[in-house]
Amino acid sequence: ILAGVLRPYIAEINDFEAIGANAEFFAIAMLAAGDQGQANRFQRMASVEGGPEEDAFLQAWLDGVRVVSGADRSSASPRVVSRRLADTADEATQSQTARMLHHFLVFDGALAPEAVEFLSGDAGDTLSSGTELSVKDQILVRSNLNSGSVGEALLRIVSALGRDPDRTQSADLAEILELLSTHGYEPEARRLALEALNYQRVGD
Numbered sequence: 441i442l443a444g445v446l447r448p449y450i451a452e453i454n455d456f457e458a459i460g461a462n463a464e465f466f467a468i469a470m471l472a473a474g475d476q477g478q479a480n481r482f483q484r485m486a487s488v489e490g491g492p493e494e495d496a497f498l499q500a501w502l503d504g505v506r507v508v509s510g511a512d513r514s515s516a517s518p519r520v521v522s523r524r525l526a527d528t529a530d531e532a533t534q535s536q537t538a539r540m541l542h543h544f545l546v547f548d549g550a551l552a553p554e555a556v557e558f559l560s561g562d563a564g565d566t567l568s569s570g571t572e573l574s575v576k577d578q579i580l581v582r583s584n585l586n587s588g589s590v591g592e593a594l595l596r597i598v599s600a601l602g603r604d605p606d607r608t609q610s611a612d613l614a615e616i617l618e619l620l621s622t623h624g625y626e627p628e629a630r631r632l633a634l635e636a637l638n639y640q641r642v643g644d
Contacts (some may be wrong), residue, residue: 518549
């Protein structure tokens with residue numbers, strides 16, 4: 441709401457020095473206000489209008505917002521932008537980068553190998569859901585399935601759910617079953633569900 445109120449005032453800013461130093465932030469505000477044209481204008485100004493060197497991470501973040509919002513519908517963009525995010529993220533931004541990459545996967549965007557590697561490290565641990573199957577495991581399984589790396593996905597499922605079956609929660613299993621089913625592996629999902637039921641029955 442605030443971005444919408446400020447949009448006409450931000451759009452009229454003509455102070456080149458202020459624009460150069462804050463172009464990415466103005467672009468974010470315009471995206472929040474739903475003004476794609478002004479967002480594009482400010483993002484380009486970071487390098488055009490004589491400000492300091494553009495912020496490579498913020499530029500990648502802005503392009504990530506376009507992917508998640510649907511403004512950029514190119515099938516190649518998730519891979520390209522995810523690689524840029526992984527390459528430019530630092531310790532201070534690794535958590536927000538992990539969340540952005542997670543959003544890519546929610547919308548079935550395939551990640552670049554560099555982004556998958558990024559999520560496999562400490563950054564992925566920031567997404568812990570508190571269940572036995574962490575969000576990190578979930579998004580890496582989703583990434584493997586999206587990219588066709590089925591073997592890696594199945595190995596990760598076995599590793600995640602097999603650490604301590606007693607602690608595996610229904611929500612953990614439901615997430616994996618949904619992922620397998622939506623990617624065309626319904627028979628495997630049914631066998632996994634049956635195996636889980638049998639284990640619980642034996643455990644009881």
